[in-house]
Each structure stands twice: as C-alpha cells, then as structure tokens.
Amino acid sequence: MKTKNPILAAAVRTIFCVPFCGMPLLAQAQAEPPPEGAAPTVVVTGSRIPRATLEGPSAVTVITAEDISRQGYKNVFDALNNQVQNSGFVQGADFGNTFTPSANTNSLRGLGPNHTLVLLNGRRLADFPIAYEGTVNFTNLANIPSTVVERIEILSGGASAIYGSDAIAGVVNIILKKQHSGFDVNVKAGGTTRGGGADRRVQFTGGQQFGKLDTVFALEVSERQPLAAYQRDFMDTRDGTPTNVLSRRNVTAGRYMDLGGTCGAIGGLFGGSVASYTSRTGTYCASPKVGPTYWTVQTKNLSKNAYASATYDLDEDTEFFADVLAGHNGTQNNTRGLSWTSQSTSSSYFLNRNTGNYEAWTRYFAPEEMGGVEQFNRAWTDRALAASLGARGRIPGTGWKYEAGYSASWYKSENHVPRALAGIDSFFLGPRLGTDEDGVGIYAPDPNRLTTPLTPAEFGVIKGLSHSEDESWTNTLSASVNGTLLELPAGPLQLAAVLEAGRQGFSNVPDPRINAGYFNVATRSDVTSGTRTRYAAGAEVNIPVLKTVNATLAGRYDRYKFAERTSGKFTYAGGLEWRPAKELLLRANRATSFRAPDMNYIYKARGTGYYSSTTDYYRCGLAGQPLDSCDYANVSPGADYVQNGSRDLKPERGRSYGAGIVWSPSSAFDASVDYWNIRIDDLVTNLSADQLLRDEAACRLGAQDIGSPTCVDALARITRYAADSLVRPGEIREIRVNPINAAQQGSSGFDVSAKYALRTSDYGVFTVRGNYSKTVTRRSKQFAGDEVSDDLHSYESSDWPDKLTASVNWNVGRWSSTVFATRYGKIPNAAWTGYLTPTTLVNASAVYQVTDRLTVSLIVNNVANKIKHDTTGGWPNYPVGSYSPAGRAGWVELNYHFGS
Secondary structure, three states: OOOOOHHHHHHHHHHHHHHHOOHHHHOOOOOOOOOOOOOOOEOOOOOOOOEOOOOOOOOEEEEEHHHHHHOOOOOHHHHHHOOOOOOOOOOOOOOOOOOOOOOOOOOHHHOOHHHEEEEEOOEEOOOOOOOEOOOEOOOOOOOOOHHHEEEEEEEEOOOHHHHOOOOOOEEEEEEEOOOOOEEEEEEEEEEEOOOOOOEEEEEEEEEEEEOOEEEEEEEEEEEEOOEEHHHOOOOOOOOOOOEEEEEEEEOOOOEEOOOOOHHHHOOOHHHHOOEEEEEOOEEEEEEOOHHHHHOEEEOEEEEEEEEEEEEEEEEOOEEEEEEEEEEEEEEEEOOOOOEEEOOOOOOOOEEEOOOOOEEEEEEEOOHHHHOOHHHHOEEEEEEEEEEEEEEEEEOOOOOOEEEEEEEEEEEEEEEEEEEEEOOHHHHHHOOOOOEOOOOOEEEOOOHHHHHOOOOHHHHHHHEEEEEEEEEEEEEEEEEEEEEEEEEEOOEEEEEEEEEEEEEEEEEEEOOOOOOOOOEOOOOOOOOEEEEEEEEEEEEEEEEEOOOOEEEEEEEEEEEEEEOOEEEEEEEEEEEEEEEEEOOEEEEEEEEEEEEOOOHHHHHOOOEEEEOOOEOOHHHHHHHOOOHHHOOOOOEOOOOEEEEOOOOOOOOEEEEEEEEEEEEEEEOOEEEEEEEEEEEEEEEEEEOOHHHHHHHHHHHHOOOOOOOOHHHHHHHHHEEEOOOOOOOOOOOEEEEEEOEEEEEEEEEEEEEEEEEEEEEOOOOOEEEEEEEEEEEEEEEEEOOOOOOOEEHHHOOOOOOOOEEEEEEEEEEEOOEEEEEEEEEEOOEEOOOOOOEEOOEEEEEEEEEEEOOOOEEEEEEEEOOOOOOOOOOOOOOOOOOEOOEOOOOOEEEEEEEEEEOO
C-alpha cells in the first residue's frame, strides 16, 4: 500500500538510513522475498541477523507468556529466578536486611547480577539507582507487567560482540507484545495456607487496529501483604541469648547493674515476653521476641504499571514505532526496631553524677510503645520509565532492512527511614552537665525515665524520618541494517551492522539533615553521582560455508568516557553450526566480552557496612592463641568497613566458549545437550579485608618491616579502639577499602533439555518438558599470586550446584492442566559444617475455558507445603534467600475477553 504523501515517505527514509546508505551497494542484487510457506524470520537474542529458527551456534532458552501463567510464576522475576541457568544466590526483595529490598535481580551461572545484561525489547534499561550489596550496579526485574510479555529469551555466555558491556554471563531479553486483538480483564487473588503474605492483582490489556496504526496497552495494579517472622512457628521466637531490651551497665566494673523489679514492670512489652535474664556479667531485661516481631520475610508492596505501544505503517517500506513502560511501586519492610544506647555517636557511655560511675544505658522500644510495629517500617517509593521511538523498514530499491531509533530509561527511588532524633540522649538522661577531661559527657539522669514504658506520643518525640533520593538514567541513539551482502554457492552471505551512542548517569542524595546532626547518627552520608558516555560500532556476518555448515562472526568496539578519562574495548565472537542430517545440529561458539567498571565503584564518595565475619589476626597473635581456637577468629558479625570509589579501574575481561548438540527427529520431540565455560579476568572487587588484617598482624608483630609500603598502607587502612578504652578495648573500629582490578572468576558446566508431545485422538495432548543445569567448576582468586579457590565445594558458597525443572501439561477439551517441579541441589548449611539435602518443590495449575470469552484458573505453588529448615545457624531456622518460608500458596484467576 502506497502512502498518500510520497515526498514525506522519501524524506523519512533518507533521515533514518543515512548512517548506512552506502551498505546496499555491496549487494549483488535485490534480495527476493521468501517463498510462500517458508518459515518466518525472527531476530533471536544473540544475533542481529534474522533467522528462521531459534536454534543457532549458542543455546537460547525461551519462556513464553503461556509458560509464565501455567507454571505458577507470579511475575517476570519469578519466571527468570526459576530457570536452571539462574544458579547464583542473590539478595532480593524478600531477603530481609539488604541494601535493595524494593528490587529483584538474578545471577546467571552464579557470576553475580552485574554480569547479566537485561534488555527490554533489545534495549538497555537504567540501573537500579542503589548498588547491590552497596557495591555493584544491576537491573531491577520487579517493574515489568507479565500481561504484556510475549516471550523472554535467555542467552548464556559472552555476548558483548553483539550488545556491548555487561553481557559476560549472558543476556536476558524481555520482549513485549506488539499486537493484541480485543480487550482482556484479568483478576487474580490468593494467599498462603499458613497465613500472611496474601496478594491480589488486576490487569487490563487491550489492542486495536486503526487502519495503518496498531496499538497495544496494558494497565496493572498488584498488592502484596507482608509476611512477618512471628507468623511462622519455627521462627516466632529467637533461639539462644534473648535480645537486650533494657539494661544499665557499669562500664568501669564491666558488669550490668541490678534493676530491681524493673523487668517485671515492663514484662507486658513484646507481647508479654520481657523477663529478667542473667549473664556472666550481670542481669538485664530481655526478650526472645524482638527479632521475630520486627523482621518481615516478605515485603509489603503496592505496584502500578502501565504499558503502551504503537506502530504505524507509513508505506510498504517504512514503519514508525513507539512504546513506553511506566511503573510506580511502594514497598515497605522492617528488619529492626528503634534501639538506643547512651552517647552512641561518641563514647557509648557517660559519667553519671548521681553514682560517680561511667555507665552505658540501653533501651529497645516495643511495638506497644510505638503504636504498632509498622511505625518503624522502612518505605521506598520507586518510579520507573522506559520509552523508545524510531523507524524501521526496507531501504528503497534494495533488500536491506534498517532500524533507527532513540531509547531512554529513568529510575528514581525515594527512601524513608525511621531514625532516632539527636535529642534522644537528653530525653533519657536529662540535660548535659559538661564533659570530663576525656570529653565524655556528664549527666545526672532519673532512672525512672529509662524504666518507664513510653506512650506513642512520647515515642513520636524521639523518632523522625530521613528522606533520601536515588536516581539513574540512560539514553541511546542507535541505527542498524541487515541484508544479503553477496550470494555464495551454499547460500546468501548476510551482514548486520550497528552504530550506537549513549549516555547514562546516577545520583545518590542522602538526607542533608544526617550530616547536620538532626538525627542520632554518627556516620556521615555523602552525595554520590556520576555520568559516562558510550560510543559503539559493530558488525556481524553469517557465512554459509557448505549446505550443511554455517559460520557466524561478530565484532564490536565500545568506547566509554568517564571521570575525565576514556576506556575502549574490542570484543569478538564466532559460532559454527553443522547439520549432518536434517534432524541433527552440532554447534560450537567462542566469544570475548567485557564489563565497563560499575559506576558505583568509580564514583562512590563514601559507603559503609560490615562484614559477615572477621578474624583479628593481630589480637590472636598478641594472645598467643592458634587460629583454630582463637577467641578473635571468625567473629560474627564482623568489623565495620568504609568503602570509597576509584577512578582508575579498567574494564573486566570475559572469555566464554561452548559446544552442543540438538536432536529434533520430529515435531513432537527435541532434545539438546550443551557445555559452557565462562571466565572473567581483571574482575573488579574491593581490597580483601582479610588480607589487610593479615598484613597488619605481620607488621605489628614484627614479621614484616613496619616501614615497608605494604605495612604503611595496611596500618593506614585499619583503625582500632585504644587499648585502654572502656568500651571495646583494642578492637577494630573500621577497615577502609577501595575497589581494584585484581580478581579472577570462572564457571563451567552443562545444560540438558528435552521436550516430548504425545497427541491422542480421545485424551488430548500431553507435553513433557525437562531442563537440567549442572555446574562442574566454579573457581576464583582474589589476587594474581593467590591460590585458586574451589568455590563450588566451599561452605562459603550459597549458589546452586545443579538445578532441574520438569513439567507435564495436559490439554483436553476446555481443560489445560500443568504440574511443574523444581529440584534444587545441595547447598551448605548455615553453620558451614555440612550440606542441606536437595529439595523439590511442586507447583500445579488448572485452566478451564468456561465460555469462548471466560477462563478460570486455579494455581497452587508448593503443593506439598514444604519449608526447608536449617537450625545449624540458629534463628531464623531456614536458609534465608535460598528458600521461602511462606509454604503453600494458592490463587484463583479469572480472565474475560471482550471485543474482537
């Protein structure tokens, strides 16, 4: 069909094809249209050259919209998280105490969330503005409505020669629908059989064609209730030593002071669980219910998402496209209540004029005093936007196709954190009367102020909210072409080329009142921000060597400008396909890849945190204690750290290769086996705190020259409390680290997949699918001279060594039923003394088509109501982050279609 304005059409084609207008001149002749009945060509993740089959030199896993529904996946993240390639442990929204409780991510091959490139319709998304574990950047998967997902493609292995930075472990490409006929209303609601964690969702999806204009839209609102630790009987009470709720400690004597009948007077707090507890150093008021009361193991969430897409056929050669995805999410969680220790921003103790003793007072506030546990919830308001527009089509007079466009993505997260106000010391201790010769505050407090429960109004006087704003963005201009370069005896030599230019940035802006002393906080919070610019050019060629042998070559150069410097990287990839028979494919691939340094690593102003455990080699040496029995070895929680960025980092370098076989003897059966191997060099990581502590001990104890550069650096990075300090004498105060290119990491293994469909005349169609991934090696080392660590067999690794999924689907008449099982391999227990046994979880779903327009679904996840327990590390008695404590969950789903 011809446009009514040929001048406009010609102008549009000229503008969008300028970057590659010379390319068609290389073609021998205009490509002929595919013969009638030929398989349609599609662009598959891992190649920019359209092909008629998903199978190529690298394995690509496809998750369809139907898979997401029938296999019991709650959303896009849940579908990706359950794939066998996703073997890495990650701290997600339901991990509990994490830097990013409002976000979800994945880790292909266990190589970390920053080594998996996530695309939306083949385009980059803005990073989540807060760094994962306070260190690396990643893409949030929590804001994509499943109702408009057409399919998700997962490519394992390096793909930087196609997509540039980040694609070291693989690529996840989420492809959204471009067409939809009529309108659908979808309502889903359910909860857990053990109580808590209920959720509900409403989706409205539609599409309409107006002549040359095709439109698709979707609206989604979902709400999820929190799940608290106290709602599960195996963790509603904390094991071991109860939490200190109220105490007075004579710092000089190193003992708790007698509280008389105080514990009985406040015994009604924390659900009546407060009682007197006697330790080796005296008695204080305590409760085993503090942790379970505050800890949410599933966040509260209200999500609102919208999507719109439009394509306009200007003429038979030109199509305009535009799409936009917008999300608004409100998240709340709680990992701790407000506690107070006197003079916590300085000495942590004071001089009591009434007793003449140096004392430390401690108080943990109960929900009864706050007006409800939710009064100390942390809250996040996240807003995200991704949009693209451009044109695609055929360059006139040739068989070459082009696409040119602009894409932009933006993410903003506002964080609201309850904090004690700066006046909390005066609230409990009264006015400050001065300081002693060491600068320790002097007070004459009334003990009744400490021991009397607060009213919610009084609690409001000592509590405030800090507000931080974190933002990230990215935008890209791109142009690409593909077509037949020339005809070879075995077939057409096809070429694809791409040019890209982009810019991205981020900012972390904490509440300025923190540094102004408004809150009772000692640690500074500084603004961190940065930008970088990227340029790239790449090409890919598909070479039919023989009728049965096909080769693919790709190369790309990316150049980044950041922090007043530039960094460039060339990557390449090659693949080979051999089809000795129509039903058999042998394939192999090799690629290089890279990751530009994380912007957080480059620009970080000052970050703080603590290590899970620390060994103080210096104090062990002073005490003359061997490490295996030292009182200062493997102490948990470990020392505090301060992290700063580095602008001298180089790109990480990745290498990957693989080989496989695909057998498809019929349309009813196919199977594949693939080997994969991925390695990362110059891995960016923070300086090893353990190595710094070893160096410090050697320097202080005389094993190394204390004036050597190594000793000078180590001693400058580790600060300690004074040896004669009344609190924590001689202990580590903080360790200062920064990122370096030093580490190496690698992983290898194999994937197996199979599908079989049995079609019967009377009993419908049975489809059986299975996928299995086994990690054979996972190794790393911190520095070039270090020994290689076997992470696969280390108790410190929480990654899955193997993962199996299997499903059986039965379609008969108006019924469709699916049973889906996931088997998780063994992982270390919490005590690092052995392994937890493998566990299989089963989901089931049934869909009934009531009428041509109405379907009803029943979905049950974790049919057997299994909860994996692990008591070796004590409370919370399950493997946090690896398994869910929710138990069986079920939903009823209704879908009504109207319109055409």
